[in-house]
Structures are given as structure tokens and as C-alpha cells.
Amino acid sequence: MLELSRQEQARRRYQAQRPGWRPAGDVLNALLEPLLLPHVRALDAGCGRWGVLGRFQERVGLAVGVDADFPSLRENRILPFRAQARLEALPFPARTFDLILCTWVIEHLPEPRAAFQEIARVLKPGGHLLLLTPNARHPLVALGRAIPSRWRRPLVRRLYGRAPQDIFPTFYRANTPGALRRLLRAAGLQEIAWFEVEDPTYLAFHPFLFALAALYERLTAWRPLRGWRLHLIGLFARPLADPPSPE
Numbered sequence: 408m409l410e411l412s413r414q415e416q417a418r419r420r421y422q423a424q425r426p427g428w429r430p431a432g433d434v435l436n437a438l439l440e441p442l443l444l445p446h447v448r449a450l451d452a453g454c455g456r457w458g459v460l461g462r463f464q465e466r467v468g469l470a471v472g473v474d475a476d477f478p479s480l481r482e483n484r485i486l487p488f489r490a491q492a493r494l495e496a497l498p499f500p501a502r503t504f505d506l507i508l509c510t511w512v513i514e515h516l517p518e519p520r521a522a523f524q525e526i527a528r529v530l531k532p533g534g535h536l537l538l539l540t541p542n543a544r545h546p547l548v549a550l551g552r553a554i555p556s557r558w559r560r561p562l563v564r565r566l567y568g569r570a571p572q573d574i575f576p577t578f579y580r581a582n583t584p585g586a587l588r589r590l591l592r593a594a595g596l597q598e599i600a601w602f603e604v605e606d607p608t609y610l611a612f613h614p615f616l617f618a619l620a621a622l623y624e625r626l627t628a629w630r631p632l633r634g635w636r637l638h639l640i641g642l643f644a645r646p647l648a649d650p651p652s653p654e
Contacts, residue, residue, distance in 0.1 A: 417611035421621060431604045431638040435459075435510070435539050438600060438642050442535055443467055447505040452494055452526065453512030454479075454486060460508050461485030467506070473497065476575070494522035497529050505534045513540040519581035523594035530645040536596060538641050543582035545637045546623065547609060552579065584634045587641070596643040603627075604638040 422428050429437075439459075443466040451460035454472030456479045464470035464486065472486040475493045483489055492498045494509075495518045507526055516522050526536055541548050581587045584603060592598070605627055607620030627636045 414608045414611055417608040417617060418606075421607060424621070425625070428605070430606055430608075431539055431640060434602050434604055434640050435537065438537055438640070439463070439508075442506050442537070444505075448503060448531075449506040449508065450499075450504045450529070451486065452497075452507050452509045453515070454483060454489065456482045458483070458486065458508075459510050471504075495525060497525045499529045501528050502531045503529045505531055507534070507536045508538075509536065510539040511541075513538060513587070514543075514577045514579050514582050515575050516580065517578050520590055520593070523581075523590050523596070527594040527596055527645055530596075532645055532647045534645050535599070536591075536641075536643045536645075538639075538643075540582055540587070540639050541579075542584070542603065542635070542637055542639050543579040544584075544635045547620070547637065548579070548582075552577070582639070584639060587639060591641070591643050595645065597646050598641065599644050600640075600642040602638075602640040603633045603636040604640060605636045606638060609637070 418430050422430075443463050445466070445468055447467040448469040449460055449464075449467045449471070451458040451470070451472040454460065454474050455476065458472055460467075460470050460472065461483075462485075470486055470488065472480070472483060472489040473492050473494070474480050474483075474489070475491065477491050480489045480491055490498055494512070494516060507530060509526070513519060513522075530536065543549065543552070581590050584601075588598060588601070605624035607617060607624045610616040610620040624636070627633055
């Protein structure tokens with residue numbers, strides 16, 4: 408099993424080989440830091456049992472979590488305000504939030520277009536959406552999708568020690584750089600920052616596989632292959648003025 412401590416050690420080794428490389432979590436935190444302000448109303452969209460926003464709730468004015476899975480919400484003891492709902496039908500008035508976090512969620516959305524439209528609706532003008540999701544183009548993700556679901560759950564538990572209640576169906580209906588950015592623009596959101604982040608450490612449970620993954624990730628330094636890296640991170644904003652409706 409690939410324990411978190413072992414994966415972090417592998418990340419440090421890879422960082423020594425690739426000066427300047429930052430794992431996806433560090434990139435996400437760097438984008439999040441300037442958005443954490445006392446007046447901010449923030450939503451963790453798909454917070455699950457843990458989420459991201461709970462670690463920073465004391466730095467914002469209001470922290471709310473939403474998730475479709477009620478058992479996950481019930482076990483979430485971090486966020487004081489939680490609601491059960493699908494992202495395609497958020498139970499909030501328009502223009503409620505200054506910041507929405509959506510991490511490790513987009514791959515699970517059966518209707519990403521509708522979810523992004525709802526996210527744009529509940530964002531205030533000038534508000535931000537910060538997202539992190541796997542790239543369906545990456546060989547590791549493609550291999551995982553090719554494994555029959557009856558084998559995938561026990562394999563994930565064995566390799567990564569993930570609890571059964573934290574393994575949900577995946578669809579990957581918006582999980583390529585082009586598709587994701589097009590859908591977000593179609594929802595009326597403006598791209599502020601975009602990153603495709605490499606990370607070979609998900610195969611660090613075996614030295615040969617880790618070396619092979621590191622070689623692949625280095626190849627993606629070539630610009631035409633950057634869209635095949637493992638993680639997609641984006642910061643988007645709702646414009647201060649909505650575009651005029653077509654006549």
C-alpha cells in the first residue's frame with residue numbers, strides 16, 4: 408500500500424530531480440491564499456468527509472460545505488454549515504458566494520455543464536472558482552477507467568488505502584483541458600490562471616513503476632504534451648458585468 412508518508416518522500420525525491428516543480432496541492436494553496444479574506448463567503452462544492460475549506464474556515468467570513476452524499480456530510484465534523492445537494496441544483500440564492508472550491512469532484516459529475524452553470528449562478532460578480540481534478544488524458548487515469556468497476560474499488564483500497572465510503576463513481580465528462588475550459592467559459596466564467604501539473608508519485612509503491620512514471624512526466628515538459636499531465640488546476644472568475652443577452 409502507498410502510504411501518504413511514503414508518497415511525500417517520493418515527492419521530495421522528484422522535486423530534487425526537478426527543481427521548481429510543485430505538487431498540485433502546493434499550486435492550489437498558492438492560488439487560494441490571496442482569496443482567503445475576512446469578508447469572503449466561501450463554499451466547498453463536494454466537501455465530502457474532509458474537503459479543503461475546513462482547514463481555512465477561520466480565515467473567511469462564512470464557510471459552507473455541500474455534497475450529494477449524506478453519510479459523508481454527517482461525518483464531516485470540520486465545517487459547521489453543510490447542505491446535502493447535487494452541484495447541478497445548488498440550494499442557494501444567486502450571487503451568494505465570493506469563493507467556491509471544487510477539488511477532486513469534477514470527475515464525479517454526471518452533468519458537468521449544469522453544475523458549472525449553477526456554480527456561476529451562485530457566485531457573486533468578481534467571485535472566484537478554484538478547481539483541482541484529474542486529467543482523463545493521463546495514462547494512469549485512462550488505465551484506471553479501463554479496469555472494470557468490480558475490480559477497481561478493491562484495487563484502489565489495496566494500493567492507496569482509501570476507505571470504501573470515499574470511493575465514488577466517476578464519469579470524466581469534463582476532464583480534459585479543452586473540454587473543461589470550454590464548459591467553464593460557456594457558463595460565463597473567465598479564466599484567471601490555469602496549470603497542468605505532473606506528479607509521478609502515485610506509482611511510488613514500486614521503484615520501477617515510479618521511475619517509469621517520472622520519465623513519462625519529464626516528457627510532458629515538452630509544450631505539446633503538457634495537456635497530458637496528471638492534474639488540472641484552474642482559477643476562474645465571474646465577470647463584474649455579465650455579458651448582454653443575445654437579442
